[in-house]
Amino acid sequence: MTYDAVVVGAGPNGLAAAVELQRNGCATLLIEAADTVGGAARTEEVTLPGFLHDVGSAIHPLGVGSPFFSSLPLESFGLEWVHPETPLAHPLPDGTTAILERDLHQTSSLLGDDGRTWTRMFGPFVDRWPAFAEHVLRSPLSMPRAPILMARFASFALRSTPGIARAFRGEAARALLAGNAAHAGTPLTHALTGAVGATLIVAAHAVGWPFPRGGAGALTGALARYFRSLGGTIETGHEIRSLEDVPRARVTLLALTHGQVAALNDSGLPDRFRARLARWRYGPGAFKVDWALDAPIPWRDPTVARAATVHIGGTLSEIMASEAAPLAGHVSERPFVLLSQPSLFDPARAPEGKHTAWAYCHVPNGWTGDATKLIESQIERFAPGFRDRVLARASWDTERLEQWNGNLVGGDVNGGVLTLGQTIGTARWGVPGYRTPRPDLYLCSASTPPGGGVHGMAGYHAARAALKHSLGLG
Numbered sequence: 001m002t003y004d005a006v007v008v009g010a011g012p013n014g015l016a017a018a019v020e021l022q023r024n025g026c027a028t029l030l031i032e033a034a035d036t037v038g039g040a041a042r043t044e045e046v047t048l049p050g051f052l053h054d055v056g057s058a059i060h061p062l063g064v065g066s067p068f069f070s071s072l073p074l075e076s077f078g079l080e081w082v083h084p085e086t087p088l089a090h091p092l093p094d095g096t097t098a099i100l101e102r103d104l105h106q107t108s109s110l111l112g113d114d115g116r117t118w119t120r121m122f123g124p125f126v127d128r129w130p131a132f133a134e135h136v137l138r139s140p141l142s143m144p145r146a147p148i149l150m151a152r153f154a155s156f157a158l159r160s161t162p163g164i165a166r167a168f169r170g171e172a173a174r175a176l177l178a179g180n181a182a183h184a185g186t187p188l189t190h191a192l193t194g195a196v197g198a199t200l201i202v203a204a205h206a207v208g209w210p211f212p213r214g215g216a217g218a219l220t221g222a223l224a225r226y227f228r229s230l231g232g233t234i235e236t237g238h239e240i241r242s243l244e245d246v247p248r249a250r251v252t253l254l255a256l257t258h259g260q261v262a263a264l265n266d267s268g269l270p271d272r273f274r275a276r277l278a279r280w281r282y283g284p285g286a287f288k289v290d291w292a293l294d295a296p297i298p299w300r301d302p303t304v305a306r307a308a309t310v311h312i313g314g315t316l317s318e319i320m321a322s323e324a325a326p327l328a329g330h331v332s333e334r335p336f337v338l339l340s341q342p343s344l345f346d347p348a349r350a351p352e353g354k355h356t357a358w359a360y361c362h363v364p365n366g367w368t369g370d371a372t373k374l375i376e377s378q379i380e381r382f383a384p385g386f387r388d389r390v391l392a393r394a395s396w397d398t399e400r401l402e403q404w405n406g407n408l409v410g411g412d413v414n415g416g417v418l419t420l421g422q423t424i425g426t427a428r429w430g431v432p433g434y435r436t437p438r439p440d441l442y443l444c445s446a447s448t449p450p451g452g453g454v455h456g457m458a459g460y461h462a463a464r465a466a467l468k469h470s471l472g473l474g
């Protein structure tokens with residue numbers, strides 16, 4: 001069989017690229033190193049039989065809000081979004097809990113004096129979600145279609161999180177902002193962290209923070225089934241080490257991070273371009289734990305159980321200290337923990353009456369220490385007795401994550417560190433988007449815009465570029 005296109009790597013971006021190529025009439029082969037598709041969006045039994053864990057991504061605001069995924073008939077291929085009662089709970093050291101409700105005004109009313117500021121800050125973007133999403137999920141170098149709205153958003157992008165948080169008087173609003181900004185994986189004093197925080201908050205109000213029923217693998221499974229229904233071919237268990245291993249086609253798209261592409265043999269890329277890819281910097285690693293639980297997490301404040309996502313890290317200053325530590329080469333004694341408790345809203349994820357939980361914190365890239373105790377101590381602070389409910393746990397250090405999926409280089413979940421240089425600065429000019437000096441070779445992993453997260457937009461944009469520039473179908 002000869003193919004028009006070959007895509008390497010069957011995570012959300014590779015799957016998105018393959019779907020877009022195949023649905024535009026290109027016979028496409030999708031090659032994957034692992035035995036199953038899904039990349040860092042896969043659901044597996046990693047603790048005890050019957051407990052289904054998301055080893056990688058768990059909560060998908062950018063998945064449900066992705067302009068590309070929303071344009072596909074994925075519900076007909078098994079995808080069902082589960083919306084928890086509320087997107088996010090953030091327990092605070094004083095025993096109260098900051099809640100990010102789906103409704104902007106309900107959230108504002110919970111924030112007291114800060115409510116008006118919250119509405120003024122995020123409301124304009126919530127009201128114009130489609131235009132906002134289209135821009136933030138495109139290349140930051142592309143021209144905005146809603147320039148006034150995006151000029152307003154630039155004020156988030158260029159300021160640090162504490163700089164933005166100064167607009168709030170109370171700890172609840174500051175902590176909500178800081179917890180969201182901490183998804184960036186860089187110190188909160190850095191520019192762009194506020195933009196990450198604002199994007200996730202706006203998404204919570206505009207489209208919610210759902211997850212696929214059955215786990216993240218249900219989303220990538222639906223993409224794979226849809227791709228096959230269009231006539232696409234998937235080959236698993238095939239790791240590409242050299243471009244000579246890839247069957248000849250009119251175009252090849254690599255959903256591999258920049259450092260991995262630089263390391264490929266026989267890529268046919270000029271040395272200068274390969275050297276730029278090799279200089280790509282990765283961000284902190286994740287230290288991840290999955291638990292099988294005998295009962296739900298015993299939160300001190302029961303309102304925390306209304307949310308599938310919980311940010312554990314106390315106040316703005318505590319989260320700032322935690323997120324500064326990995327860059328300084330260590331792990332905070334009180335790491336900021338992102339936690340998900342999906343079985344409260346999707347009971348089939350565990351045997352009857354039992355539960356699962358998922359959490360990770362940031363550690364230095366490539367760190368091989370064990371942060372399990374630190375993470376569990378953080379949970380115990382807000383849910384005393386948590387450890388007594390643990391039936392089994394699986395801990396994933398950065399090495400184990402990278403063995404599971406080669407794109408998680410040093411445990412980095414975002415395909416590269418979020419800096420101004422790598423987003424809009426000189427490093428990005430060197431590797432601007434999806435095209436390479438080889439007219440038949442494209443890049444489409446999370447290292448390409450718009451970066452990490454399960455949205456498939458890098459794959460979609462790369463496929464559009466290949467259709468236009470190499471396949472004459474754009």
Ligand SMILES: Cc1cc2nc3c(=O)[nH]c(=O)nc-3n(C[C@H](O)[C@H](O)[C@H](O)COP(=O)(O)OP(=O)(O)OC[C@H]3O[C@@H](n4cnc5c(N)ncnc54)[C@H](O)[C@@H]3O)c2cc1C
Binds near residue numbers: 034056405415453
């Ligand atoms: C612990 C963790 C938690 C996360 N939480 C969230 C979350 O809650 N929400 C969210 O939106 N995002 C989350 N993410 C990030 C998100 O999963 C990634 O940004 C996203 O999966 C990137 O998609 P991708 O297609 O570029 O790469 P990946 O999903 O990493 O897929 C790359 C694929 O390429 C394959 N591959 C690698 N090398 C080769 C090779 N040489 N030959 C063939 N195949 C190869 C890999 O096996 C893998 O299947 C999380 C990630 C992790 C690890």
